[in-house]
Amino acid sequence: MPLPLPNTAWPPAPWDYAYRVYAENEAWYLGDTDALERIYRREEQRTRPDYVRNGQPMRGGIVGAATRMFWGRPVPAGQSRTRIHIPAPADLATLSSDLLFSEPPEVKLTEENVAEKTKSRLDLIANSDDVHAMFNQMGELKxxxxxxxxxxxxxxxxADHVWLEASAADVIIPEFRKGKLIACTMWTEYRQDNVFWRHLERHEIGSIEHALYEGTETNIGRRVPLTERTETEYLAKVINADSVIETGIDRLTVSYNPNMPTRAWRKKGELAYTGRSDFAELHPLFDALDETWSSWMRDLKLGAGKILVPESVLQSLGPGAGSYFDAGQEAFVGLNAPGDPDKMKLDQVQFAIRVDDHEKTAHAIYREILRAAGYSQSAWGDYGSEKQQTATEVEDRDKASERTRDKKALYDKQAISRQVSVALELDGKLFPGKGGGRFELPIVEFPDVSQxxxxxxxxxxxxxxxxGAISTEQKVRRANPDWDDEQVDVxxxxxxSEEQDDSLADPRMPPFDENPGDDEDGDNPEA
Incomplete structure (x- = not known):
């Protein structure tokens, strides 16, 4: 997709459909309950001709599904209901990132006899703490x-070097040909009152084009000079007359990194290559978990003891100001209670708090979320697991997270390797003599098992x-994967040295006599 024409729809089809899904996933990721209510109530209000009868939406389809969602149900007028969001979606994204990047990958060049300044440049671009922090962010976003x-x-x-940045799927529009990325448009939005300013940068092989648009929420609007916004003003100094920056290399300056293969969009043209969120098909479970915890908190509120008292024991606050009952009052004098004047009835209301029922339900939902997302049940703790398991069963159960991690790492390796290679080449052109340049695709090595x-x-x-299947050196390396060669050798x-000392005779034992048959004079007494 070239840069959009003025006054056209934004985002363009078919990405408008994808962006609605991205917005739903983002609301769950952020725990934005206001956005969830808007999304599901808006879906509830949408009607389709094949689901409408006499102007009313029928049950089933998209309308019925939205109506069933906990966050899509309107609160009846006059009622105040507690709704609690449990950040399971955010925890799921963090879990994915932790498994992949809590122990960061190491990027290495394949060439032999690489100069030290080149190694230093590679470490600065691909192996520094800044890059590792960015990888963690990328892991959550994807x-x-x-x-x-x-x-x-x-x-x-x-900075005097190039660096890598990660952007999520909801601010990019990739272009694929036979599943391969051939171009990518990235955008940043700035809002001012009801005006939407959008900075678009289109990455093609050998060039990056920048453009600024002034429009509305759903229309790209008109193209304006980059100097119209302070955030893009600096770009006016580096672009050419066509608003383009020539990179001078024959490769893209972006690499696409999907999370997992798509399922729902595999027949939807370009969307088939976009990747699948960990949240796919889990929205009803997230919703059910929030409803379970909200019900639990409702039980707590209703479970607070209440006392029903006769009107005669209430103390008036004056005409039109109501009455109140002092539960701490020790004596009541001159009561004119109905019925038997010698008796005053105070009723207590105490609802049950169904702790076990709610907890078991929540834990069952947690387990199903983890299973459906491809992670081990133990990833968040063994929820409600009462059955004793053998060590082998526990290990087999924990393999699910490792398998999912290995599959995701395949995509990360490709994206990181390609873009680190591009970054090194551009670094060599922009900062000559400091070690950058064009090399073969580097190797990206993830630790065998994270944590x-x-x-x-x-x-x-x-x-x-x-x-006898492992050396001392390999044992030290396995036990301390973050040590360098010098630390391992020490x-x-x-x-x-300690093993040698242990092999010597115990100093507490008497000296070893090589000729036990000889006396002090050298004679054998038994001879």
Missing amino acids: AALGAAVLTTVWDTDV EDPEKLARTLSLLDAA EVAKIR
């Missing part, structure tokens, strides 16, 4: 919205050691 893009960015006034359990690791190393030397 888990929540289905995809992200990695972009090579530079500004010679800000491996120390007890499990100890058992594994012990079994390998007993079988630790191995210490271990071998």
Whole structure:
């Protein structure tokens, strides 16, 4: 898609459909209950001809589904209901990012005898703490919205090197050919009153075009100079007469990074390559979890003890001001209670708080969310698991998260490798002599297991050691994956030194006599 023509719909079809789904996922990710109410009430009000009879929406289809959603039901007039959101969607996105990037991948060049300044440049661009923090952000964004893009960015006034940035699927419009990315339009929105300013940058092979539009929420509006906004004013100094920055390389400065293969959109043209969110098909479960916790909190409110008292014991606040009952009052004098004057009836109302029922329901929903998203039941704790399991069963159960992590890492490896290669090449052109340049696609290595359990690791190393299948050096490396070669060598030397000391005779034992048959004079007394 080239940059949009003035006064056309935004976002353009078919991305308008995709962006509605992105907005729904973002509302769950952020826990924006106001947005959830708007989304599901708007869906409830939508009518389709095949679901309308006598002007009224029939049950079923999109209308019926929205009506059934907890966040889509309007609160009756005059009632105040507590609605609580549990951040399970945000936790799910964080879990995905943690499994992939809590122990960050290492990016290495494949060439031999690489110069030290090139290694330093690579570490600055792909292996620094800043990049690792960005990877964590990318992991969350693509888990929540289905995809992200990695972009090579530079500004010679800000830094003396290029760097990588991540953007979510809801601010990009990719263009695919046979499943391969050939161009990508990214956009940033600025709102001022009822005016929507949008900065679009279109990445093509060898160039990046920038444009600024002034429009409305659903219309791109007119194209205006970049100097109209302070946020884009600096770009006017670096673009050419066609509003383009020539990159000087024959590759894209963006890499598309899907979360998982799409399911629902596989027959929808370009949308088939967009990727699948971890939230796909889980919205009803998120909604049910919120309804469960809201019901639990309602039980707590109703479970607070209440006392029903006769009108005669209420104390008046004056004409038209109502009455009240002082529950701390110790004596009541001169009561004119109805019925038997010697008796005053005070009724107590105490509703049951169904703790076990709500907790079991919530835990069952938690387990189903994790299972459907491809994660182990133990990822958030063993909810309601009363059955004793063997160590083998526990290990097999925990494999689900590792399998999902490995599948997602395949996409991350490709996107990171391609864009790091582009970043190094651009860095060599923009900052010559500092180590950048064109190299083969680098290797991206993820740790075998993210945050491996120390007890499990100890058992594994012990079994390998007993079988004679692992060296001391490899044991140290497995136990300390973040150590460099020097630290490993020092630790191995210490271990071998201690093993040597342990092999010597125990100093508490008497000296070993090589000739036990000889006396002090050298004679054998038994001879």
